[in-house]
Amino acid sequence: MLLKKYAQAINASPLTHVAISLDAVGKTNDVLRGVHGYFNLAIEGALNLKGKEIEISCTLTQPGVAHLEALIDLAQSNNWAFSYNLLNNMISKFEKTDLSCWPNKESLDDMLEILERKVRLPRFELDYIKKHYEQGASRVYDGDEPPCILGYLQLYIVSNGDVLSGCYGLPPVGNILDKDLEEILGSENYQQRNQAMLRRECKGCVCNVNLNLKAQHPFATLTHSMEFRKKS
Secondary structure, eight states: OOTTTTHHHHHHSSOOEEEEEOOSSTHHHHHHHTOTTHHHHHHHHHHTOOSOEEEEEEEEOTTTHHHHHHHHHHHHHTTOEEEEEEOOOSSGGGTTOOGGGSOOHHHHHHHHHHIIIIIOOOHHHHHHHHHHHHHGGGOOOOSOSOOOOHHHHOOEEOTTSEEESSOTTSOOSEETTTSOHHHHHTSHHHHHHHHHHHTTOSSOOOTTHHHHHHHHOHHHHHHHHHHHHHHO
16 A cells, blocks of 8 residues: 555665555455555556566455456556465464355356466366365365475564564564574574474465465476466
C-alpha cells in the first residue's frame, strides 16, 4: 500500500524484487484484504517501479476464483511474475480460517483449469492444490507432505529484529538486535531448525508448498520453466 508513496526510494535502493499480495481484482480484493482502495494503490505503486522484478502473489480463495484469470492476465501483460498461496489452517494463527473463503467443488475445478491453462502449472502442483482444498478447512497434517526446504531457501527478518528460518509459523532463531545476522545463520540452532523443517518435525503448513513440491520433481520443474519462458 506504500509502494506509490515510496516508489522513488525503492527505485534508488538495491532491492531487486517486489512481491504484491493481490487476491482478486478491484473491490473484491479490497474486501478480501480488508482495506478500501488497496487494489488501486498496489497497481499504481507497481507501475511506478523501475528496473525491479515484480510479482503478484495471490491467495486462492472462493471469492477470488472469478477474478483469477484477469489477475493472471494483468501480471502477464505487465511482464510481472505470478505466484499463488493456499489458504492455511494448519498453524495456530490460521486455525480459524473463514470457511466462506474455501473454494467449493465447482470453483475449485475452474481454479485448476485456469492455473493449468494460463500459468501452466505442472500436474503434481495441480493435484496437491486439488487435494488440499477438497479436504477443506478440517484438514490436518498427516505426514504425507513434501520435505520442507524453505529453511535453506529463505529467511524473514521481522520489524522487531526477529529472524525466522523461512517459516513464520515457528519461533524465531535469533534477533539481529542481539546478535549479528552472520552469527545467527552460522549457529547450530539455525542449522538444527532447518534440518527439523526438512524432516517435517512440526505441525505442518502449506507455506510456499510449490517450492517444496518442485524440489521433488526437478525435471518436471525444468520443463515447466522452459515452457513458461517460451510463452512469455
